[in-house]
Amino acid sequence: VSQSRYSANIIAQSLKIFPREKNLYLDCAGYQERAGQIPAAIKTYDEMEILFGLQVASTSKKADLYVAIGDIKKAAREWEKLCTAYPQNTPFLLRLADFYAKNGEKEKANAAYRKILALDPREPTAISALAGSGNVSAGTIPADVKALADNRDLDAGTKINKLKPFLERFEKEKETALGTELLSIAAQIEALHPGDYRALAFN
Secondary structure, three states: OHHHHHHHHHHHHHHHHOOOOHHHHHHHHHHHHHOOOHHHHHHHHHHHHHHHOOOHHHHHHHHHHHHHOOOHHHHHHHHHHHHHHOOOOHHHHHHHHHHHHHOOOHHHHHHHHHHHHHHOOOOHHHHHHHHHHOOOOOOOOOHHHHHHHHOOOOOHHHHHHHHHHHHHHHHHHOOHHHHHHHHHHHHHHHHHOOOOHHHHHHO
């Protein structure tokens, strides 16, 4: 611990001379963490982000440090920042949903899980979490996928291929809301492609 504290102090002094050296911030915060100086490590990461903007490495590490000191709310805020910057990153959204759930923010957790399913309809953690809460419902099929049904430039086979992940999920989970959405889309596809065996099979 004493060696880590000494190293952290040396690097902190170096940062005063070389404030634009990104790796020095990471090294300094790492030694501060090992020395048990968690608030100081968080402050160092904050200073790094002020200079260099949002950094995945520092922001995710800050979230871990907040967890270490028992501040789940602040940990969630760090993941909120990452999810705002990277809205299609499923692992980030999963971490955020997990923090919301641990903090008792059920609606926020469910909203995050629904975003995940919009990106990956077969993501098992999100399916399980929403099924357990009775909230695998609204927004199960993204609007851009639903819009394919009315696209006259696409054939029935292409449309059905786009819907396959949702069909597979319905066959497995038997979600009523999802089934209703699929039936509505099937009717649209059949109306545009009368007599096409693929559309009939889908329905």
